[in-house]
Amino acid sequence: MTGTGTFLLTFLRRDRWLLLWWVLGGVLLYLATVYSVDGLYTTQAEYEAAAASAGSNAAFTAMAGPPRALDTLGGQTAWQTTAFGAIVAALMSMFLVGRHTRAEEETGRDELLRAAAVGRYAPTTAAVLVALIANLVLGLLVSAGLTAYGLAAADSFGLGLGVTACGWVFTGTALVAVQLTASTRSAYGIAGSFIAIAYVLRAVGDVGNGVLSWLSPIGWYQAMHQFSGLRWWPMLLMLAGAAAALAGGFALFARRDYGSGVLAARPGPARASYGLRNAFGLAWRLQRGAVIGWTAGMLFAGLAYGAIGDDVESLIGDSETSQEVFVQSGSDVVTGFYGTSILMLAVICCGFAISSALRPRGEEENGHLEVLLATALPRGRWLLGHVVVTVGGVGSVLVASGLGLGAGYLLVTGDGSAAWEITWPVVQYAAPVLVLSGLGRLLYGVVPRWTVLAWAPLAFTTVVMLFGDLFGLPQWLQDLSPFEHLPMVPAEGFSWWPVLALSVVALVLSVAGQVAFARRDVH
Amino acid sequence: MTDEHVIEINGLVKRFGSFTALDGLDLMVRTGEVHGFLGPNGAGKSTTIRVLLGLLRKDGGEVRLLGGDPWREAAQLHRRLAYVPGDVNLWPNLTGGEVIDLLSRLRGGIDEARRSELIDAFELDPTKKGRAYSKGNRQKVALVAALASDVDLLVLDEPTSGLDPLMESVFQRYVDEFRDRGHAVLLSSHILAEVERLGDRVSIIRAGRVVESGTLADLRHLTRTSVNAEVERPVQGLDDLDGVHDLVVEGDRVRFQVDTARLDPALQALVGAGVRTLTSQPPTLEDLFLRHYGDEIDTDPDAG
Numbered sequence: 001m002t003g004t005g006t007f008l009l010t011f012l013r014r015d016r017w018l019l020l021w022w023v024l025g026g027v028l029l030y031l032a033t034v035y036s037v038d039g040l041y042t043t044q045a046e047y048e049a050a051a052a053s054a055g056s057n058a059a060f061t062a063m064a065g066p067p068r069a070l071d072t073l074g075g076q077t078a079w080q081t082t083a084f085g086a087i088v089a090a091l092m093s094m095f096l097v098g099r100h101t102r103a104e105e106e107t108g109r110d111e112l113l114r115a116a117a118v119g120r121y122a123p124t125t126a127a128v129l130v131a132l133i134a135n136l137v138l139g140l141l142v143s144a145g146l147t148a149y150g151l152a153a154a155d156s157f158g159l160g161l162g163v164t165a166c167g168w169v170f171t172g173t174a175l176v177a178v179q180l181t182a183s184t185r186s187a188y189g190i191a192g193s194f195i196a197i198a199y200v201l202r203a204v205g206d207v208g209n210g211v212l213s214w215l216s217p218i219g220w221y222q223a224m225h226q227f228s229g230l231r232w233w234p235m236l237l238m239l240a241g242a243a244a245a246l247a248g249g250f251a252l253f254a255r256r257d258y259g260s261g262v263l264a265a266r267p268g269p270a271r272a273s274y275g276l277r278n279a280f281g282l283a284w285r286l287q288r289g290a291v292i293g294w295t296a297g298m299l300f301a302g303l304a305y306g307a308i309g310d311d312v313e314s315l316i317g318d319s320e321t322s323q324e325v326f327v328q329s330g331s332d333v334v335t336g337f338y339g340t341s342i343l344m345l346a347v348i349c350c351g352f353a354i355s356s357a358l359r360p361r362g363e364e365e366n367g368h369l370e371v372l373l374a375t376a377l378p379r380g381r382w383l384l385g386h387v388v389v390t391v392g393g394v395g396s397v398l399v400a401s402g403l404g405l406g407a408g409y410l411l412v413t414g415d416g417s418a419a420w421e422i423t424w425p426v427v428q429y430a431a432p433v434l435v436l437s438g439l440g441r442l443l444y445g446v447v448p449r450w451t452v453l454a455w456a457p458l459a460f461t462t463v464v465m466l467f468g469d470l471f472g473l474p475q476w477l478q479d480l481s482p483f484e485h486l487p488m489v490p491a492e493g494f495s496w497w498p499v500l501a502l503s504v505v506a507l508v509l510s511v512a513g514q515v516a517f518a519r520r521d522v523h
Numbered sequence: 524m525t526d527e528h529v530i531e532i533n534g535l536v537k538r539f540g541s542f543t544a545l546d547g548l549d550l551m552v553r554t555g556e557v558h559g560f561l562g563p564n565g566a567g568k569s570t571t572i573r574v575l576l577g578l579l580r581k582d583g584g585e586v587r588l589l590g591g592d593p594w595r596e597a598a599q600l601h602r603r604l605a606y607v608p609g610d611v612n613l614w615p616n617l618t619g620g621e622v623i624d625l626l627s628r629l630r631g632g633i634d635e636a637r638r639s640e641l642i643d644a645f646e647l648d649p650t651k652k653g654r655a656y657s658k659g660n661r662q663k664v665a666l667v668a669a670l671a672s673d674v675d676l677l678v679l680d681e682p683t684s685g686l687d688p689l690m691e692s693v694f695q696r697y698v699d700e701f702r703d704r705g706h707a708v709l710l711s712s713h714i715l716a717e718v719e720r721l722g723d724r725v726s727i728i729r730a731g732r733v734v735e736s737g738t739l740a741d742l743r744h745l746t747r748t749s750v751n752a753e754v755e756r757p758v759q760g761l762d763d764l765d766g767v768h769d770l771v772v773e774g775d776r777v778r779f780q781v782d783t784a785r786l787d788p789a790l791q792a793l794v795g796a797g798v799r800t801l802t803s804q805p806p807t808l809e810d811l812f813l814r815h816y817g818d819e820i821d822t823d824p825d826a827g
Contacts, residue, residue, distance in 0.1 A: 182654060183652075185615070267618070267650035268618035268620075268621070268651070268652050269618055269620065269621060269650065270620035270650045271620050271649075272617075272620065272622075272625050272628070276621060276624065277625070277628040277629075282625060285617070286616075366612050367608065367610065367611075367612040368612060368614060370573075370576075370608060371608060371611070371612075371626065372626075372629065373576065373577070373578055373597070374604070374678075375629035376598050376599070376602040376630050378597065378598035381598075519580075521578065521579045521580055522573075522578040
């Protein structure tokens with residue numbers, strides 16, 4: 001264990017911004033929820049109407065958790081935040097553990113450190129401690145924030161420290177995952193699937209008889225019944241689960257060789273397939289995992305929204321504020337709701353579009369580009385290969401969201417033509433999604449060091465979409481979001497002009513990025 | 524070939540912000556030669572190569588690669604060259620075999636027979652994923668991809684830093700063979716023995732400029748040969764000769780260094796004293812190198 005303290009301080013220093021953003025993001029999830037619920041339902045009657053409809057909708061239960069005390073501010077807050085707060089804590093823990101263990105090992109960076117006078121367990125222990133501390137800080141801030149907002153202190157701490165304990169369990173599962181494989185990417189895949197399994201077990205359990213929920217750390221977190229008869233003993237389950245997973249992780253670490261995983265690496269093909277022969281083939285090979293993953297994920301997200309069906313009417317019922325939020329166009333509640341849902345799905349798809357647009361930056365940083373450009377591959381064609389994958393991927397991801405939405409709706413209502421009405425409009429959002437992606441490409445072409453700024457427009461767009469009217473942002477500011485210029489089909493009529501105009505903007509940005517890239521130094 | 528030079532660089536300047544990486548660099552590489560490009564880390568070797576590959580844009584001077592402009596005609600020119608970087612990074616999820624095929628296809632084709640011959644010769648397992656290879660094996664992947672291509676010029680940036688001695692000799696065999704087919708090699712290195720073994724001509728780079736360039740024989744001419752002899756009678760007049768340095772006489776043993784250009788008069792003096800045994804050592808590349816970098820080493824107390 002010699003050197004654990006030094007490693008811990010180094011990691012905390014290296015991670016100071018990362019930790020700040022993760023913790024702030026997690027805290028914001030809770031505080032924004034309590035703030036928006038408080039604003040959405042102004043009378044007790046509205047709370048009761050919402051509770052009645054949400055409680056009877058299985059899709060909501062599957063998405064968020066078992067409905068309890070939904071006629072109170074605390075109950076609504078807990079219901080809306082527990083599942084997603086747990087996922088934020090879980091992802092944060094996964095990335096913190098992975099980044100200081102398997103990622104360092106895969107690149108060989110920490111071999112240098114391990115050769116110094118440090119204990120065998122020191123770097124791993126320090127990595128785990130960083131994750132444990134981050135979860136604790138997140139939990140305490142959530143507790144303090146909710147208490148300060150005026151919610152009952154004991155339940156607020158139940159919600160906050162519960163997410164801490166839940167994050168600790170996933171710190172343990174992430175530690176197990178990074179021992180299993182020699183690749184950081186696969187380790188994240190395994191750790192991520194642990195999180196997904198926990199979420200799905202909980203969803204199926206909550207909709208059914210509840211047994212499966214007891215197999216999920218997220219289920220344990222929700223079993224604390226915050227703001228609906230708080231009980232602390234499920235916390236012991238989480239602490240025990242965390243301890244067991246961490247012990248398992250350390251035991252696996254002790255048994256395996258440095259640099260390898262518990263699962264043996266499989267050999268791959270000795271020859272490249274026919275497809276791997278040009279810039280597009282390589283870009284597709286490198287990005288296909290992301291394209292397929294996002295497509296499947298958005299299909300399920302669409303299904304979840306679609307399966308809400310016509311219940312949406314009773315759900316947001318009479319609340320005037322919620323009418324404003326969901327039905328911005330004055331058309332009926334169901335189409336208004338779906339207009340908003342489609343917009344939200346499209347904004348989520350920007351996550352793929354931007355990360356895909358920034359993939360070339362990773363290729364350049366890793367030194368792969370140098371080798372490629374030393375062949376007869378022109379640099380413009382190399383970048384174009386990635387652009388084609390980005391554009392095709394955006395299409396695939398958007399179409400999957402639309403199909404999911406329509407299929408979910410069709411399954412619940414059996415109304416084919418109405419289902420089609422909410423299936424196709426998502427495609428119009430390809431234009432604004434590609435505008436954000438084009439901004440990423442322009443940044444890459446001009447100032448590759450600043451590509452992280454490509455995420456700023458997505459944050460801005462999200463704020464405008466969720467809170468633009470609520471916060472009373474001036475219209476000119478809201479108009480900077482490309483999504484503001486499209487009608488909310490099916491609540492509003494479709495129009496070609498904004499789609500064409502935004503497509504041109506996206507094209508111009510992308511071409512400008514391409515031209516700038518052709519003229520700059522490659523490193 | 525329409526011209527004799529595959530690489531012609533005159534007065535190349537490259538700046539990164541306020542830092543001048545290349546400061547009027549000249550470099551000529553002819554067809555049919557292995558040209559050693561020598562210099563310590565940070566002297567500008569890799570920057571020069573990146574300008575040659577069209578990755579970096581020059582700030583001044585003239586650069587011709589295979590008779591063309593490396594920035595404007597990068598892709599066409601690259602059909603005729605293959606490059607092996609010093610630090611080979613492979614895609615973690617592609618196998619070595621896939622990378623070899625991909626790079627060869629992008630270069631415009633592959634010689635199947637030579638591909639499998641090279642994989643055997645370098646004892647490479649092409650089914651391993653990029654993340655599973657050691658540094659030396661990653662380098663082998665890049666070397667196989669480069670040597671299996673039908674090109675006129677090899678650009679090698681410290682290509683053997685991860686290879687074991689056995690593989691190094693395999694590498695040298697293939698480089699010799701490549702040169703003997705009439706092609707050119709630019710071999711950037713700081714491993715002097717390797718350049719001495721392979722190089723026909725050498726350029727020594729220091730702080731962004733080439734300070735010495737020529738055949739190894741030319742360069743040797745500029746430095747000293749060390750002579751060790753046993754003689755019958757005391758040697759007369761050696762210490763008066765121009766170009767003789769560090770003369771030590773111990774009984775019938777004589778040791779001295781002599782400027783290679785003035786070897787003859789020194790030997791005449793020895794012969795006059797009746798030579799019993801004589802060993803003379805030509806200057807090594809290391810001597811050449813130290814002549815240009817010696818002052819840095821002298822003033823740096825930490826240097827070994």
